Amino acid sequence: MEPLSWADILGRIFVQFTPVWIALVVVFAASIWFKRNLGLYGKLFDSTIGMIGFALVMFWVFTGIFGAMDMVVTHDALNQISVMKNKAPGTPVMGAGEDVYPYYLLGGDNLARDVFSRMVKGAWVVVQIAPLATLFAFMVGITLGLPAGFYGGRLDTLLSFLANLILAFPVILLFYLLVTPEIIATGIPNYMATCLFVFPLIFVAILLNSRYHTQPALRTPLLIGVLGVLGWLYLSLISEVGSKVQVIPGFLDLFDVPGGILVVFVSVVFVNSPTVFRIVRGLTMDIKTRDYVAAAQTRGEGPWYIMLWEILPNARGPLIVDFCLRIGYTTILLGTLGFFGLGLPPESPDWGTTINDGRRLLSIYLHPAIVPALSLLSLVLGLNLLADGLREESLKD
Amino acid sequence: MGLFILRRLWVMILTALALTYIVFFLTNLYPNLEKLAKSQGNFRMTDAQVETYLGNRGYLQSTPLKYAQWLGVAPGWVITGTDGETRARCAAPGAAAETATTFCGILQGNWGFSTVFKDGVGSIVATRLALTGKLMFWVMVLMVPSALLLGVLAGMREGTRTDRALSTVAITTTATPEYVSGVILIAVFSSSAVGLKWFKGTATSAMENATFENFFLPVLTIALYGMGYIARMTRASMAEVMTAQYIRTARLKGVSFPNIVMKHALRNALIAPFTVIMLQFPWLLNGVVIVETLFNYKGFGWTLVQAAGNNDIELLLGVSVVSVFVVLVTQLISDIGYVYLNPRISVS
Amino acid sequence: MKQVGCTPYARETQEMKDIYDGPILEIDVLSISFFTRLREIPAVMDFSVKVMPGEAVGLVGESGCGKSTVALGVMQDLGKNGRITGGTIKFKGRDLGQMSVEELRKIRGSEIAMIYQEPMASLNPAMKIGKQLMEVPMIHQGASEKEAYDRALQVVTDVKLPDPKRILDAYPHQLSGGQQQRIVIAMALMSEPALLILDEPTTALDVTVEASIVDLVKDLGRKYGTSMLFISHNLGLVLETCDRLCVMYSGEAVERGSIADVFDEMQHPYTQALFRSIPLPGADKNSRPLVAIPGNFPLPHERPPGCNFGPRCDYFEAGRCDQGTIRMRPVKGNDRHETRCLRFEEIDWNAPLAAAITKDKGMIGDVVLKMEDLKKYYEVSANALFGKSGETKVVKANETLSFEARESETLAIVGESGCGKSTFAKVLMGLETATAGQILLDNRNIESTPIERRDTKTIADVQMVFQNPFDTLNPSMTVGRQIIRALEIFGIGKTEADRRERMLQLLDLVKLPRAFADRMPRQLSGGQKQRVGIARAFAGDARIVVADEPVSALDVSVQAAVTDLLMEIQREKKTTLLFISHDLSIVRYLSDRVMVMYLGHVVELGTTDQVFSPPYHPYTEALLSAVPIADTRVKKKHIVLEGDIPSAMNPPPGCPFQTRCRWKSQVPGKLCETEVPPVRRMADGHQIKCHLSDAKFAEMEPVIEIAAE
């Protein structure tokens, strides 16, 4: 068989992505149709930049999801077909059976794996970890930033000192110290996870309690229900059979997170939270001077109600924007980790690791490194554009 | 002002102490020590052997005590080991334990000994830092003026086509981490696959003799990432200033547009980005590590990777002290500069 | 024309500028629109005005009617989305719209200058005052640095700033608001413009400072022979400063004429309604009740067909007023007096107001709230940014406050910025605790019970209405939810449905449609938001309501309605109202007793009549004289206070008012400078804190007199 021409390659890639295109078209059509009823999200569709960004982001999200369901990929991301080592894009798979896709669309890497499929699988790693880690960082940052900004004084001094401490730590050094097999063996990441992941629980508990404490009949069952579910999830997350933290028996443990992933997750949350903390603190200090906060105080609201129901909702604009930017930053961080071979297993298809693998032969074979590099670039670019679009739209009336 | 700097120094020292203690704690965890013992001694040691090896070399003391010794506020250990040999923390390598001084820590100017490079930490850090200094200098020379120019030009007339174009450039560079841009730059400008071969793909030779050919790519790689960020900050700040009432006042007073930008807007617009530039340093350090690894430039970042990868405790500590110090000093400079640029704040 | 006494310099430059004696500014059927994503917003339509040399023309109207847009149109500075869609603006006969950018630049600042509302925002924070001033002659006259400096020095002296050399070397933030505004005025006068546009130049300032700035502007206008376009929402101010007047409503000029004609022979229903909705401190509420204008100001894109004022007009005639465009028509017999009303000749302008239903005020009952020697001191670090170290200063925000308030009574607390009004409110609400003294609520001490430790009943009893309507409601919660939340917190209603019903009743109480319950605050106008704020305060049947300048941020036509609402609820619920305000007109209108504060001290306390007639405390006297009154019959004594209000951080020793008091010389010895004056009991319940002798008090004349007709 002949190698494919570039036009063929692009054509075939386009076809492979069919489920993604369909999903994108559906999302866009629905969103544009209902955009007047969708608040800030709807307004996004008034801004070209925002739409481009959103499209890029959703493209990778859908690619990740469908890739995880083995839909877009052409080969197994870990499977090596030795003849395909370092082959150029569009090379036919020699001696392939009936049920094997006949080409390596974007070539093979130096372990003779399909670059295209690895790229698609790599998207799944990012789509899984980055938003979730960012969300946790926000929970931590918000739960600590609100009281720091609201009360000020000693508490603020202390928390700000701690935040600055972490910020002064060069991120790379921190990762090198934290994300090593030796540290995982000591169980420190598990303990950190135990501390960091409890914040969402605290957050939700305070949120509901401050809102409904005037109606105990409603509040108590609500709290028990919600905290029960969250607590179980939390315990499943932190507890792992055979690690240092095993608090619930295995049969109750809903899912296990491998130590390597957990430590990556924890570190990313850890380095992101202080920045979120600072943003939330600043916003809180600004908003707490508003009259509606004073009005809430004069009717005797508790401090947490004021923080979570009067201040936080009105800080949402800048926070949403920062959330998008921060997912991008987290993606970059994940790549950095992969690039230094920290945390994720060496055969992992994530983009950072692939770039690191590919760069060794960069002067001869471009494609194994360039493909994941461009993927990462486009996703982060999309997130940045999305954030820009959101910022612009939220400022308009 | 003096008082303010004093207080800042106090916070700095506190931060540095806290951070080095964390590093100390993490590097001295038992699995790390075990790895160290095995790589220094031999890989087939049994657990018991590891223990005696470590015990004989003072590693099994309590962490606070070891930390105090490292600082130089507690007397260095002198241990007569199970093998009969007497070792002292403060003895020079190869010298007898009896010749050792009582204290030898940071405060005495003794930074310790690198197990990887077999050299004093002080001298390693100094030479490597000088190399990285050279890199950073050129990064700053390239990055700061171009970022400010980009930002001011874009923010000066918000929403115009120039603005859109420049902003897109800025956003793209912020979305490109060093390991992506570095890879792309190497691929385009130095790989045989593209064939341009304008620059060198490694910067090893730049350590002795930096030329445009072997040094431009690493400098550009670091500068690009930071540049977009600073440019966007400058743009936002400039755009905001341009809508301020006093700019309207100036315009309606008949000041020409170039003068409005230069005389009225610029100083106000630079206040915010200035702090940002300074606070960029911890991030730049990140970039330095990546780029030095990517281009095989054996500077400070490369040393950090080597030290961390081999759990070279004292070198790692030295590296952290220096990097934390750099970060904190830049923060201090940023505060002082902020006060200088912003007449509304006066330090008395 | 009033071109009097030119300085030699002025005459010289006057000759340099071309000799021209037609109208300085001639705006003809001007229309301006803003283009947003959704629609075109016609901000100004069919607007004409003429300013003759040396004349001061006032432009009055409510917020959003297009006053500033006209001003910016003249400056040709409408921003990216604003465009002149019709008509011309001629300056000295030349069409500004046809000028090139370069020509415009030459005119701006040298021939037309503008002064804005926010002085702090209009000065470059990072540039020294001197440099900002010197720039003007250097650009326009090509003056050397030396000449420019001399000129700056002279103008700064002209605007009566002390120590001009030091001021030229200062940064804007080192000056007070009043001083900054003087600098902005100086900057506008640097090159002796032919036309000065003032856009609400004093709105951000305190009344007494406002009075001195207005005085200055009048003097300088006369001295330099400058024509002025004076934009304001305050009819009283316009009366004091202008020769002619143009009333705007919803983008159009509705009436135009000389001050005397418009004030005394108004020919447009809107002008009339406007005058009827503002309280005059000379008149009392029974003889001249306030009449609010019904309805709301139409948004620019929701204007009715025909007459814009139609839906709110008492004289509306269907089939006539709601058809076609309505043109300005001259009023016969008056000089250049025009009105945009079809029926002005048919209306009987002198018909007396339909006799207002005089509602009986609720009987004043027992004492509910009593303050005794209340003190509140704050400790602040001397240096805010790098604080904490260094010495701390004590700010005496409230100094020995004593008074009592009874059921159904309105006690007004009057004073300018920094006098401690808000601190007092905070202490009463329990957001701060008192330093000394006591607050007795129903004979229970609450001065040191912070709000967290107050029981629900106490909290619900003492509630507050805030100043800024745009800030009192949480922007991300519906109106109904916010009121229901207050009900929840006060423990009212057993079920959600109960509370919803009660919330709807509260909306009825403040005369808002029940449909508003599901609206977000941003969908409400300022006055409506303030009503929601009032509803929320009364959620727990408050017995004491502290209203912190509840109407000062609202438009005049809405002010009257909200004021009336407050009084009505008070009548119904027998509420004790503590009405904080700096506006003496409104205070006179609604309060039973008045407490005047200055720098934390109560300087005068008494019934409304006692405070508004001599003997006065010297500060009350100045305050009364400073209030602009929109009534040509009123004769005021002219008292201008020198300087600014001292900062509460550095109060003067002795009498707090001694730095600005005009009576100080009448007190023998250095008493005023050294000793805090004692509280003097004048008549029954009337007290004044001053060293003046009884004889001097007896000499005092009333400040406001209504000339016999």
Ligand SMILES: Nc1ncnc2c1ncn2[C@@H]1O[C@H](COP(=O)(O)OP(=O)(O)OP(=O)(O)O)[C@@H](O)[C@H]1O
């Ligand atoms: N840049 C703009 N874009 C869109 N609409 C605008 C813009 N500027 C003003 N408008 C609208 O034009 C109308 C007139 O506004 P303008 O500022 O001239 O009123 P104003 O009489 O000066 O009010 P105020 O007393 O509050 O200063 C308002 O409805 C306003 O919302």
Ligand code: SF4
């Ligand atoms: S035209 Fe008609 S509606 Fe308009 S002001 Fe005159 S009487 Fe009123």
Ligand code: SF4
């Ligand atoms: S005490 Fe003296 S300074 Fe104070 S108000 Fe009376 S006369 Fe004026």
Ligand SMILES: [Mg+2]
């Ligand atoms: Mg205006």
